[in-house]
Amino acid sequence: MLYVVIIFLWTSILLYLLLGGADFGAGIIELFTSRDNQDRTRRTMYRAIGPIWEANHMWLIIAIVILFVGFPEIYTTMSIYLHIPLVIMLLGIVARGTAFSFRNYDAVVDDMQVIYNRIFMYASCVTPFFLGIIAGSAVAGRIDTHATNFLDAYVFSWLHWFSVAIGFFTVAICGFLASVYLIGETDNETDRQRFISKARTTNILAVIAGALVFVAAQVEHIPLMDWIFGNPVGITAIVLASLSLVLLWYLLFHGKTKILRVLAGFQVTMILLTTTYRHYPKIVLLKGGGYLSLLEHAGNEHTMAALGWALLLGSVFILPAVFYLIYSFQKKKASVAH
Amino acid sequence: MNDFIAARSQMALSLGFHIVFSCIGMVMPFFMAVSHFIWLRTGNVMYKNVTRAWSKGVAIFFATGAVSGTVLSFELGLLWPEFMKHAGPIFGMPFSLEGTAFFIEAIALGFYLYGWDRFNKWFHWGTGVLVGVSGLVSGILVVAANAWMNSPAGFDYINGQYLNIHPIQAMFNDAWFSQALHMCIAAFAATGFAVAGVHALMILRGSHVQFHGKAFRIAAVFACVAALLQPLSGDISAKDVGRRQPAKLAAMEAHFKTEKRAPLIIGGIPDEKNKTVHFAIEIPGMLSFMAHDDFNAEVTGLDQIKPEDHPPVAVTHYAFQVMVGLGMLMLAISLLYFIAVWKKKQWLQKQWLLKLFVLATPAGFLAVEAGWTVTEVGRQPWIINGIMRTADAVTPMPGIVYSFYLFTAVYLSLAVIVTFMLYRQIRMVGKLYDLPAMPVPSSH
Numbered sequence: 001m002l003y004v005v006i007i008f009l010w011t012s013i014l015l016y017l018l019l020g021g022a023d024f025g026a027g028i029i030e031l032f033t034s035r036d037n038q039d040r041t042r043r044t045m046y047r048a049i050g051p052i053w054e055a056n057h058m059w060l061i062i063a064i065v066i067l068f069v070g071f072p073e074i075y076t077t078m079s080i081y082l083h084i085p086l087v088i089m090l091l092g093i094v095a096r097g098t099a100f101s102f103r104n105y106d107a108v109v110d111d112m113q114v115i116y117n118r119i120f121m122y123a124s125c126v127t128p129f130f131l132g133i134i135a136g137s138a139v140a141g142r143i144d145t146h147a148t149n150f151l152d153a154y155v156f157s158w159l160h161w162f163s164v165a166i167g168f169f170t171v172a173i174c175g176f177l178a179s180v181y182l183i184g185e186t187d188n189e190t191d192r193q194r195f196i197s198k199a200r201t202t203n204i205l206a207v208i209a210g211a212l213v214f215v216a217a218q219v220e221h222i223p224l225m226d227w228i229f230g231n232p233v234g235i236t237a238i239v240l241a242s243l244s245l246v247l248l249w250y251l252l253f254h255g256k257t258k259i260l261r262v263l264a265g266f267q268v269t270m271i272l273l274t275t276t277y278r279h280y281p282k283i284v285l286l287k288g289g290g291y292l293s294l295l296e297h298a299g300n301e302h303t304m305a306a307l308g309w310a311l312l313l314g315s316v317f318i319l320p321a322v323f324y325l326i327y328s329f330q331k332k333k334a335s336v337a338h
Numbered sequence: 339m340n341d342f343i344a345a346r347s348q349m350a351l352s353l354g355f356h357i358v359f360s361c362i363g364m365v366m367p368f369f370m371a372v373s374h375f376i377w378l379r380t381g382n383v384m385y386k387n388v389t390r391a392w393s394k395g396v397a398i399f400f401a402t403g404a405v406s407g408t409v410l411s412f413e414l415g416l417l418w419p420e421f422m423k424h425a426g427p428i429f430g431m432p433f434s435l436e437g438t439a440f441f442i443e444a445i446a447l448g449f450y451l452y453g454w455d456r457f458n459k460w461f462h463w464g465t466g467v468l469v470g471v472s473g474l475v476s477g478i479l480v481v482a483a484n485a486w487m488n489s490p491a492g493f494d495y496i497n498g499q500y501l502n503i504h505p506i507q508a509m510f511n512d513a514w515f516s517q518a519l520h521m522c523i524a525a526f527a528a529t530g531f532a533v534a535g536v537h538a539l540m541i542l543r544g545s546h547v548q549f550h551g552k553a554f555r556i557a558a559v560f561a562c563v564a565a566l567l568q569p570l571s572g573d574i575s576a577k578d579v580g581r582r583q584p585a586k587l588a589a590m591e592a593h594f595k596t597e598k599r600a601p602l603i604i605g606g607i608p609d610e611k612n613k614t615v616h617f618a619i620e621i622p623g624m625l626s627f628m629a630h631d632d633f634n635a636e637v638t639g640l641d642q643i644k645p646e647d648h649p650p651v652a653v654t655h656y657a658f659q660v661m662v663g664l665g666m667l668m669l670a671i672s673l674l675y676f677i678a679v680w681k682k683k684q685w686l687q688k689q690w691l692l693k694l695f696v697l698a699t700p701a702g703f704l705a706v707e708a709g710w711t712v713t714e715v716g717r718q719p720w721i722i723n724g725i726m727r728t729a730d731a732v733t734p735m736p737g738i739v740y741s742f743y744l745f746t747a748v749y750l751s752l753a754v755i756v757t758f759m760l761y762r763q764i765r766m767v768g769k770l771y772d773l774p775a776m777p778v779p780s781s782h
Contacts, residue, residue: 052448054400054401054404054444054447054448055441055444055445055448057404057408057444058437058440058441058444060408061407061408061411061437061440061441062437062441064411064412065411065430065433065434065436065437066434068411068414068415068422068426068430068433069426069427069430069431069433069434070427070430072422072423072424072426072427073423075415075422075426076415076419076420076422076423076426077419078415079412079415079416079419079422079733080415080419080733080734080735083416083733083735083741086412086416087416087741087744090408090409090412091744091748093405093408093409094405094406094408094409094748094752097401097402097404097405097408098401098402098405098752098755100401101397101398101400101401101402102398102755102759104397105394105397105398105759105763106759106762107394107759107762107763107765107766107770108762108765108766150736150737153735154735299426299427299503300427300503302503302504302505303427303428303430303503303505306431306434306505306506307430307431307434307505310431310434310435310438311434313435313438314434314435314437314438314441317438317442318438318441318442318445321442321445321446322441322445325445325448325449328449328456328457329448329452
């Protein structure tokens, strides 16, 4: 059952990155859209993520619940030493979620919309940035459980070049996922072309940000090269991701929306796989070589069994419902377009 | 303010905020579904308008409730890591199930809000009902987790270690049923009175009376049925608390001395130093009867409890009095309303009845907050009753005070914006919904 729980944890993190990421990305894209086109982007986005955005964000809750029920020590260690970025991420989630619903459900359309939109756009950038920082800090080995002063314990545990670079990388990936997703959600050729060019830009940015992560790792003496290229799974994943990137660029010029989405999703999956595989089962690396492991720091047998069954039971209800939700709104959109 | 008090305040603030939003998000879908049902059966467009107006409210409250709930799931670790380290694996079961229920709620809401004229009408209606049902289930599960803190079960505590963990037993702890029942009914009463009160005010003002009249009736019926049932669940809760947490019951009642034929103390100012209550009304034997079904039973007072284990008596006592007082007020209004519906139809046309509802608009939520204060403050100094002290659970990180200020600002602004948005929704009723043959708006 422990492995069932771990698979669920990984899958929820992946789905949050893909679906929640595309969601955040939509806000990032909106921020980097010229003022003239913002309204159109907003409309496309509302149609695309309106029905599913609440569901997209449930993956985060699932991941957190799995952590605090199944791996309490991992959850509490991160809660203590990454308190500050977690709080900022939370504020981002609050601001973004409420601004999204306010702007769509406010009965009056007036200047308040400008405020909602602004909050929505900035929070859409801040949240994945700090999500990236948190992910980077977990493996950077800077969390010092023996630190005696505030800065070492609660600030330098997460504030370093490596985590900041991962923060930018996450933001770029979210923007990329969103622009690829939105290509298929437009109802006219102009918007379609706009999102295709956005997809190219964000993809280039993601590659640059990715390169910066390697530079930052070098600066901070983090053996990232070894993590990724030191094992066959990592190498395979990276090779596959790179090949799919070539295909993706080809298709960006020849437009096949569905395949583009699959490719973008595939690349992000490969990145997550590479970065997590090498550490598994370690999930948090501490300063001085200590670590927290999914296998060694799991809850007792009964807890894991109950959690595993709850997740299996839940997925029987949730997965078909989520797919039907996405499917039916996609289908209806297609039939409207014809 | 030290970090411990700041952490407690921040948790209290977050929960106090979340509880209002989640109650509304949990209960409003039922109002919406009823009104939707009447529309589908009668074809009266006014009910469709009411349904659509309410669904906007549900969307706003659901989003706010969801994000504030997300904050809470993190705050458990951010503020109380030592608690979560031990408690997580034991009381986590209801949370993992709640994840599923809440997920289904989010999916169903997606179908419902965006599914107008896209799906079979009964399927669409069904997703609305599902929003309510899954919301209710997640509410029950969360309360079950809270109940575990009052009535720890499903493990053995030996030499500071938490052994033989059984998450299912922990979930079905002794307090889950009475607490969940009391909370759910409270949510219906509070939301019902709040919604009914707002619509009553609009009727009194003479704006869009037909629309608000229909909305008022649905909300009022829910509110009044809940308010009538609540004393029964309150009685179950009181007996439960008396049995499991005598210190809490003693604090609720400011009952300092253990005695037989214990009186019920109504009102009054507890004097913790001299262990007495000034200016209170006392009903002899009544507390014994309420707690143990016997007028002569002995009720444990605070003198039987070690001073360091005393909950803050004054806060708990006042909160309890406020809750019961407001409950009685709502009960009285409910009785009047049902008399009006069954026997005195002419009362329904009277302004005073509507005015009473307007007066009671905040009553339910004040009672919910007070009741929750009783539950939480009455459990102090324990975070896990009798096992772990709250002070031992708090995060070692200093500077929580600033985090408290920050979250206070966030919650205050959210409260202001949501109120402002509701005001705008109501003001726009005429424009958006009061047309007898409203054209179906586009997806916006």
